[in-house]
Every structure is written in C-alpha cells, then in structure tokens.
Amino acid sequence: MPASMSDGISEDEIRQPTKELTVGEDVAIEMVAVHKWFGEFHVLKDINLTVNTGERIVICGPSGSGKSTLIRCINRLEEHQKGKIVVDGIELTNDLKNVELVRSEVGIVFQSFNLFPHLTVLENCSLAPIWVRRMRKTEAEEIAMKYLERVKIPEQAAKYPGQLSGGQQQRVAIARSLCMNPRIMLFDEPTSALDPEMIKEVLDVMVELAESGMTMLVVTHEMGFATAVANRVIFMDFGEIIEQNEPHAFFNNPQHDRTKLFLSQILHH
Amino acid sequence: MSEGNTAAQSYAPGTHPDLPAPIRTTGPVAWVRMNLFSSPLNVALTLVAIGLLWWVMPPLFEWIVLDSVWTAESRKECWDKMEVPEGGACWAFIKDRLRLFVYGFYPQASRWRVNLSFVLLAMAVVPVLYDKMPGRKFGLWYAVAFPFIAGWLLVGGLGLTPVDTDQFGGILLTLIIGVTGISFSLPIGILLALGRRSKMPVMRILCVMFIEFIRGVPLIALLFIASSMLNFFLPPGTVFDLLIRVLIMVTLFAAAYIAEVVRGGLQGIPIGQFEAADSLGLTYVKAQMLIILPQALKISIPGIVNTFIGLYKDTTLVLIIGMLDPLGIGRASLADAVWAGLSREVYLFVALFFFVCCFSMSRYSLYLERKLHTGH
Numbered sequence: 001m002p003a004s005m006s007d008g009i010s011e012d013e014i015r016q017p018t019k020e021l022t023v024g025e026d027v028a029i030e031m032v033a034v035h036k037w038f039g040e041f042h043v044l045k046d047i048n049l050t051v052n053t054g055e056r057i058v059i060c061g062p063s064g065s066g067k068s069t070l071i072r073c074i075n076r077l078e079e080h081q082k083g084k085i086v087v088d089g090i091e092l093t094n095d096l097k098n099v100e101l102v103r104s105e106v107g108i109v110f111q112s113f114n115l116f117p118h119l120t121v122l123e124n125c126s127l128a129p130i131w132v133r134r135m136r137k138t139e140a141e142e143i144a145m146k147y148l149e150r151v152k153i154p155e156q157a158a159k160y161p162g163q164l165s166g167g168q169q170q171r172v173a174i175a176r177s178l179c180m181n182p183r184i185m186l187f188d189e190p191t192s193a194l195d196p197e198m199i200k201e202v203l204d205v206m207v208e209l210a211e212s213g214m215t216m217l218v219v220t221h222e223m224g225f226a227t228a229v230a231n232r233v234i235f236m237d238f239g240e241i242i243e244q245n246e247p248h249a250f251f252n253n254p255q256h257d258r259t260k261l262f263l264s265q266i267l268h269h
Numbered sequence: 270m271s272e273g274n275t276a277a278q279s280y281a282p283g284t285h286p287d288l289p290a291p292i293r294t295t296g297p298v299a300w301v302r303m304n305l306f307s308s309p310l311n312v313a314l315t316l317v318a319i320g321l322l323w324w325v326m327p328p329l330f331e332w333i334v335l336d337s338v339w340t341a342e343s344r345k346e347c348w349d350k351m352e353v354p355e356g357g358a359c360w361a362f363i364k365d366r367l368r369l370f371v372y373g374f375y376p377q378a379s380r381w382r383v384n385l386s387f388v389l390l391a392m393a394v395v396p397v398l399y400d401k402m403p404g405r406k407f408g409l410w411y412a413v414a415f416p417f418i419a420g421w422l423l424v425g426g427l428g429l430t431p432v433d434t435d436q437f438g439g440i441l442l443t444l445i446i447g448v449t450g451i452s453f454s455l456p457i458g459i460l461l462a463l464g465r466r467s468k469m470p471v472m473r474i475l476c477v478m479f480i481e482f483i484r485g486v487p488l489i490a491l492l493f494i495a496s497s498m499l500n501f502f503l504p505p506g507t508v509f510d511l512l513i514r515v516l517i518m519v520t521l522f523a524a525a526y527i528a529e530v531v532r533g534g535l536q537g538i539p540i541g542q543f544e545a546a547d548s549l550g551l552t553y554v555k556a557q558m559l560i561i562l563p564q565a566l567k568i569s570i571p572g573i574v575n576t577f578i579g580l581y582k583d584t585t586l587v588l589i590i591g592m593l594d595p596l597g598i599g600r601a602s603l604a605d606a607v608w609a610g611l612s613r614e615v616y617l618f619v620a621l622f623f624f625v626c627c628f629s630m631s632r633y634s635l636y637l638e639r640k641l642h643t644g645h
C-alpha cells in the first residue's frame with residue numbers, strides 16, 4: 001500500500017492504537033431498509049446497517065452520496081421516511097421524548113465544529129451535563145475539565161471558541177460530546193475543514209477514543225485513520241451502500257467498479 | 270526602512286526583535302495629522318467644521334448660559350432683566366413649571382409616591398443593566414416585581430389614596446409609558462419572532478398577521494383606536510382605564526417591531542448552532558434560551574435599542590388623545606398669559622429631556638455590544 005493514501009495524513013503519521021480493539025456482542029445501531037427523500041430527491045436508498053457496540057466504522061464515498069444524511073439520521077437531525085432505525089434499543093419515531101433520549105446518548109462532531117461562540121470552552125462542555133443531565137455545576141465542570149485534559153487542551157478552558165485554532169476547536173467539540181458520556185459517537189468529516197498541520201492532533205484524539213472502546217461512525221477520507229482503527233469501511237454512492245469490508249481488503253481488493261474508481265481518485269489526488 | 274538609523278541595522282534570520290512603531294504614527298500630534306489634515310478634502314472639511322462651530326456656538330452659548338435669567342415671576346420681568354429683551358433664555362419659566370413637567374397634575378399631597386417610584390425605578394434599572402452588580406439575582410427578582418410595586422404606589426388603593434390616571438402627566442407619564450413599553454415589548458417581541466419561525470403553520474400565520482397588521486397601521490391610529498374603539502369589543506359597562514389601553518397599544522406596537530428585529534438576528538445564527546444544540550439533547554425551550562437567543566439578541570442589540578428609542582420618543586403622541594406628556598405640559602404652559610411667548614425655552618427643555626434619555630440608551634447599547642463581543 002502506498003505510504004500516503006490521501007491528501008491528508010499518511011497511515012504511519014497517525015498514532016497507532018496501543019490497545020487491542022475489541023467489538024462487543026450487542027447491537028448499538030440497527031438500520032433496516034431505511035429510505036429518505038429531500039423533496040423528490042431520493043437521497044438514501046434501502047440502507048441496511050447493523051453496528052455492534054465498540055465497532056468503529058468508516059464511511060466514505062463521493063461528495064453528495066448521502067454520507068452525512070446517513071449519520072444524521074442516527075440522531076434524527078434528519079428524519080427518515082421509510083424503514084426502521086433503532087439506536088441503543090430505542091426506535092426513532094416522531095416521539096420527541098425518544099428523540100431527546102437518543103440524542104443524549106449519541107454524540108456528534110461536525111465538520112464545522114459548531115461550538116457555541118458566546119460561551120467559554122468550559123461552558124460549552126458543561127452546558128449539556130447541567131441542562132440535560134441536571135448535574136450540579138461544580139460536578140459538570142469537573143467532568144468538562146477531565147475531558148478537556150483528555151483532548152489535551154485543559155489550559156484553554158476559560159477562552160472563547162473564537163480565540164482557538166481550528167484543531168483546538170474540533171478537539172473541544174469532541175470533548176463537549178464526550179461530557180454527555182455518550183454510548184455512540186458520530187463524526188461527519190471532522191478534519192475536512194482543518195489546515196493540514198492540525199489534522200493529526202484531531203485524529204490522534206479519535207484513535208484514543210477508539211481504544212477506549214467507543215462505538216464510532218466516522219465519515220472521513222483519511223484512509224490512514226481507517227486502516228489504523230476501523231473494523232469496517234463502508235463505501236456509499238448515490239445514496240446506496242455499494243460495498244463494505246474490513247479495511248485491508250477494502251483498500252487492496254475493492255470489488256465494485258465504483259469503489260475502484262473512487263479509491264483511484266482519492267489515492268492519486 | 271527608509272527612516273532613521275534603523276535602516277542600517279540588519280539581523281540574522283529568526284533573530285529580528287519587535288521594534289517600537291515610528292514616532293510619527295502615534296501620539297496626539299500624529300492623531301490630528303492623520304485624522305484632521307490627512308488630505309486636501311479632509312483639510313477643507315476640518316476648516317468648514319471649525320467655521321460652522323465658530324458661527325453657531327458663541328451666540329448659542331450666550332443665549333443659553335451667559336445672558337439667561339433664572340429668577341423672575343413673569344415673562345415681562347424676565348425680559349426687563351436682560352440688556353436686550355429676548356437676548357437670553359428665560360429659564361425662570363421652566364423653574365416655575367418644573368413640578369408640572371415632572372408630576373403632571375398628580376395631587377400635591379401624594380407626590381412623595383411619585384418620588385419614591387422614581388427611586389425604586391433607579392434601583393430596578395441598575396441590576397438589569399449591570400451584570401457585575403453583587404447580589405444581582407435578587408436585584409433581578411426585584412426588577413420583575415417593580416412594575417407591580419410602582420403601579421400600586423402610583424395608582425393607590427390597598428391603603429393608599431387612589432389617584433386617577435388622568436392626573437398623571439409630564440415626565441412621570443413618559444416614564445410610565447416608556448418603561449412599560451420597553452420592558453413588555455421585548456419578551457412579547459421575542460415570542461412573536463419565534464412564533465413567526467415556528468414549524469406549526471397556525472402559530473406562524475397568527476404571528477405574521479399580528480406583526481404585519483401592527484406594522485401597517487400608524488401608532489396614532491392605534492392610539493385613537495385605544496381611546497375610542499376598544500370599548501366596542503368589551504362587554505358594555507366595563508370601565509377600562511385609558512392609560513392602560515395606551516400602554517397596551519404602545520407595547521404591542523413596539524413588540525411588532527422588536528419581533529422583526531429579533532427575527533433578523535435569528536436568521537443570522539448559523540444552522541449548525543441549532544443542530545449542535547439539538548444533538549446534545551437540549552429541548553426546544555432550553556436550546557432557544559441557552560444557545561440561540563443569547564446570540565440572536567446580541568446581533569439584534571442595535572435594532573432593539575433603535576426600536577426602544579423610537580418608542581420612547583413616540584410617547585409624545587399621546588398628547589393627541591389628550592394626555593399631557595412633557596411636550597403637552599409645555600404647550601399647555603405656553604397658553605398661560607403670564608409666560609406666553611417663551612416657546613423656545615419650553616421646546617429646548619423638552620428636547621433636552623428626551624435627548625438625555627435617548628442618548629443614554631444609545632451609549633448603553635454600545636457598551637453592551639463591546640462587552641458581549643467574544644470572538645475575533
């Protein structure tokens with residue numbers, strides 16, 4: 001395999017997992033025959049996907065293929081119109097209580113960070129524990145500091161997001177999600193908006209998270225990251241899951257023509 | 270590098286120290302040069318401005334301060350005291366009418382209640398405006414209770430002699446309408462703005478209709494409606510105080526404008542903020558209170574304060590339906606034969622009163638904007 005697999009970071013630059021990455025038996029996410037339309041546009045077509053606890057899945061595919069829509073359906077930022085999605089035993093329906101429950105168990109990290117600019121880093125992280133989990137402020141702040149240490153920016157706690165670099169902001173965003181003690185983490189191209197020198201610091205935090213046994217769905221084109229931690233790589237195109245396999249087989253021996261074309265495009269970027 | 274002796278100095282790569290800025294770009298002389306005389310057009314403008322000030326200010330200062338008369342019993346006495354009749358301002362008139370300007374026709378014996386209300390108002394305003402005040406939480410609760418305390422003090426009842434609201438007037442009346450309008454129009458306006466963006470069609474349409482109706486009708490027309498038509502909708506025989514009706518109309522009028530200002534602010538919030546709030550499991554109300562509104566209101570501060578200033582000045586319109594605000598008091602005073610003819614003093618005084626109030630609001634809004642600025 002070539003050393004540099006994408007325009008981002010090569011495999012050996014990313015911190016390699018030091019722990020055995022295990023997968024649990026029980027199902028974390030189940031999607032059965034899920035369809036979604038934006039108006040007349042059929043954006044997700046018959047998606048079937050089962051994710052076990054502790055599994056780390058990387059989703060890739062051309063822009064506009066429905067990757068973001070897929071993972072946003074899992075915490076119902078987007079509503080699916082057909083099929084069934086069960087997250088952590090809770091089916092996503094129009095029942096707002098269920099939706100809020102699922103959202104408090106599922107963290108998401110966006111491409112554009114979406115930190116709250118009017119709150120300090122510490123307040124960003126302690127807000128949801130206080131207002132959703134009804135934690136006391138001191139306790140929530142303790143937890144916030146713990147996760148800020150884990151993403152290696154405790155010293156920025158009192159600053160506002162606007163004063164941080166992109167990589168630091170994204171790490172705060174990860175810490176903010178972790179403060180809710182989620183069972184599943186979703187990542188939507190977490191490094192695409194970052195300058196090259198900051199990609200690694202974010203990916204390293206994600207590798208560590210994978211080691212801790214977190215169930216992760218990651219939309220990314222960082223193939224180095226995929227080979228380092230993913231159990232499965234999923235390729236999407238035109239709203240369908242075209243192919244899925246464990247990373248080495250996926251990269252070295254793609255089955256489908258569209259997968260081959262896509263891989264050749266991102267490898268010879 | 271062309272100036273001074275630093276030109277010769279050179280440093281090895283990576284060792285260049287921070288040097289002070291050239292003298293000519295800092296300090297007062299540099300400021301004057303750069304801001305007042307930087308180009309021929311700028312020089313011309315500066316000279317024109319100085320000329321205008323020279324032409325206007327000295328005579329104005331003479332009239333207002335140097336040649337003014339502060340004690341007299343009538344206009345005649347005032348003008349007799351001057352070297353040139355009408356050559357100075359006769360502030361004795363304003364002094365003579367000051368109580369009328371402040372209290373309107375509020376009964377003499379009960380004016381301490383008005384004074385007490387003014388003091389209580391000042392105490393309520395401080396915790397609202399300054400978040401660094403110690404014990405602010407208590408102060409805010411008090412501020413919420415203030416309208417009811419003041420209402421009781423001013424109107425009476427429950428142990429206090431009742432005072433009819435048509436005896437309210439002057440600055441008292443302006444403050445009642447202004448403060449009520451400002452403090453109630455903001456929450457109502459915010460709710461209207463949220464309603465207008467609601468996903469529920471009925472809610473949305475109701476809010477749009479309300480906002481557009483109120484914005485499409487002049488305030489004077491609404492005040493006339495308040496003074497003449499509201500009874501039409503009420504069961505016959507209900508007495509509904511005119512002042513209350515005016516307060517409701519002024520509040521709704523300002524609320525419609527606030528709603529549009531806040532809606533503008535809400536539109537400035539990136540969709541990602543809503544998604545981040547949702548994805549953390551915050552309910553709609555919590556997401557709005559903690560994430561969306563603090564940011565939207567911050568963007569809206571200039572527009573909100575603009576609306577407040579407009580509202581405050583529009584309180585003078587009540588004189589058309591027979592209520593005497595400071596402007597109305599002023600006009601009524603001019604009808605007095607003893608003082609007639611001193612309209613300049615009256616209007617200048619009224620203008621000064623409104624200017625001080627509105628300018629303070631404007632400055633506070635700038636302070637608030639600076640304070641809330643967090644990003645780069």
Ligand SMILES: Nc1ncnc2c1ncn2[C@@H]1O[C@H](COP(=O)(O)OP(=O)(O)O)[C@@H](O)[C@H]1O
Nearest residue numbers: 038041043061062063064065066067068069070
């Ligand atoms: N809110 C929306 N309304 C209409 N079309 C949308 C919306 N969001 C995404 N789309 C469309 O759906 C398709 C898939 O989008 P997305 O899931 O963001 O793709 P990806 O993340 O794979 O780039 C794209 O063609 C996009 O234009």
Ligand SMILES: [Mg+2]
Nearest residue numbers: 067068069189
């Ligand atoms: Mg996307």
